[in-house]
Amino acid sequence: MSFSRITLWFCGAAATASVASTLIWPQPAARRPAGISVNAAIPRRNQDFTVMANNLITVYNQQMVSSRRVMHSGTREEAKRAALPYGRGSVSAFKLERPLLSRARQQAVSSLLLAASLMASGLWAQGPPAGGRGGRGPAAGQTVEKIRQLKPNLYMITGGGANTLIRVTPDGLIVVDTKNPSDENYNRVMEEIRSVSALPVKFVLNTHHHPDHVGNNQKFIDAGAQVVALDALKTRMASDPRTKDIPGLPTVTFAKDYVLKFGGAEVDAHSFGRGHTGDDTMVYFPDLKVVMVSDQITDATPIADFANGGSAVEWTQILDGVLKLDFEMAIPGRGEPKTRAEIEAYRAKFAAVVSRASEAIKAGATRDTLATQVKTDDLGWQFNPQFYGQLYDELTRK
Ligand SMILES: [Zn+2]
Known part of the structure; x- marks a missing residue:
């Protein structure tokens, strides 16, 4: 597989940080490159990476740049691994020359990052046919994919942020997690939902406050849905620099457990402790024996957002709560559904x-x-x- 490469430089007129971006994409003939390469320069004193939802890898400390696209942070190796599911598309590495930026400059850098990503999209658009919207687009993970049925009346949509679940009832729909904020993501999600049901979305549940899970809450609220979430999720969404400017705070909150009975379906939300964040919520569909475990289960190295209540020590406590539920399918925040055995194995690894x-x-x-x-x-x-x-x-x- 061959790649062509263009290096773009954004020099800091607006921001003191100069941002070097290397965008990598396949030759026109190569529609789906097999891998990804990461050119990352790690600032010596800030080893956090932030992997961005739209296929960008940024190299800076998580607190420094306020971006709604941020998903995870980790080491260089983690960033590489975390980027793989979003493969096929461009990967960019940004080095900020100054580790600490003022708020205004953070915004400026965010704008540069956005510009870079848009440019990448534009470049992609000049390539071969992308295979249809949401299908085999150039950037897996970035694009909202086709809806898939998991169980009777339960569907999943990957891409565009975290996995989204849709429970269909005769009275309307229940949605879990709303992807990264963008009109495109919301419109694509609704387009996919409309391919299986014409009923309105009446309830949204969020599994934690990260932007790739709550990004389009407001659009669902505007369309008539209630957003149900933990008290702590609402608090953190309102305070985390990555989410505080995202509209759509939960409209119904609860302290620990919540049972939603709607349209003959039941959905249970549980807070079993702190893990990935301090507001992790396990969403359980008892009649279908499916549980949404979100980022509490990952394909790559687990990431605890300690700044937002995350805990490594309590991580297994959440999984213990999950394992007490009668389920046969667990849906992670990213990636494919897992079996009970896989959750047990993950728990054992974390305990180790x-x-x-x-x-x-x-x-x-x-x-x-x-x-x-x-x-x-x-x-x-x-x-x-x-x-x-x-x-x-x-x-x-x-
Ligand atoms: Zn998360």
């Missing part, structure tokens, strides 16, 4: 990480050395030093 860290601390590991004292190669996960720092704090706080 925490117990190894605990042992290492007992053996003398410090906050700074813990990362080098815990092996996770056999688990297929590679956490960044920040993760270990936070894990150290959690384990020694007690």
Whole structure:
């Protein structure tokens, strides 16, 4: 597979950071490149990456740039892995020369990133036919894909942010998670929904406050839906720099558990603890034996958003809650549905990480050395030093 490559430079007239962007895409003949390459320069003191929803990988500390497109952060290796599901499209690496930006400059950088992504889209558009909207577009993960039936009256739409579920009832629809904010994503989601039901969306549930899960809440509210979520989700969505400007705060909130009975269907929302964030919500469809576990289960290394209540130590507690439910299919925030056995295996791996860290601390590991004292190669996960720092704090706080 061959790639052509163009390097674009955005020099910081508006922002003091100059942003170097390398956009990589296939030759016109190559519609679906097999892999992705990442050119990333890691600022020495800020090793967080942020993988952006529209196939961009940015290299800066998570707190620095306020972007609604941000999904996850992690190490270089994690970024590479996390980018793979969004493959096929462009990957960009941005290096900010100054790690700390003022608010105004953050906005300016966000604009540059947006410009870069739009440019990438434009370049893509000049390529071969993309295979239809939402089908085999140039950038998997970025594009809202075709709706798929998982169970009777339960559908999933991948792409454009996190996975979205749709429960069809005779009285209307229940939607879980609303993807990254954009008219395009919302319109595509509705187009796909309309291909299976003409009924209105009456309820939306959010699995946590991250932008790729709550991005189009407001559009559903405007169309007549109630958005149901944890109290903590509403609070964090309103305060997290990545989401506070996204409209569509939940309209109905609950403290811990919520049972929605609508149109003869039941949907249960549970907060079993803190993990990926402090507002993780497991959404369970008891009659279908399906549970939406969201980013509590990942194909790549798990990511805990410690700044927003995430916890490594409590992570398995959520999975214990999930495993008490009678389910046969678990839907992650990204990627394909999982089996119960896969959830059990994931739980065991996470428990191993925490117990190894605990042992290492007992053996003398410090906050700074813990990362080098815990092996996770056999688990297929590679956490960044920040993760270990936070894990150290959690384990020694007690
Ligand atoms: Zn998330």
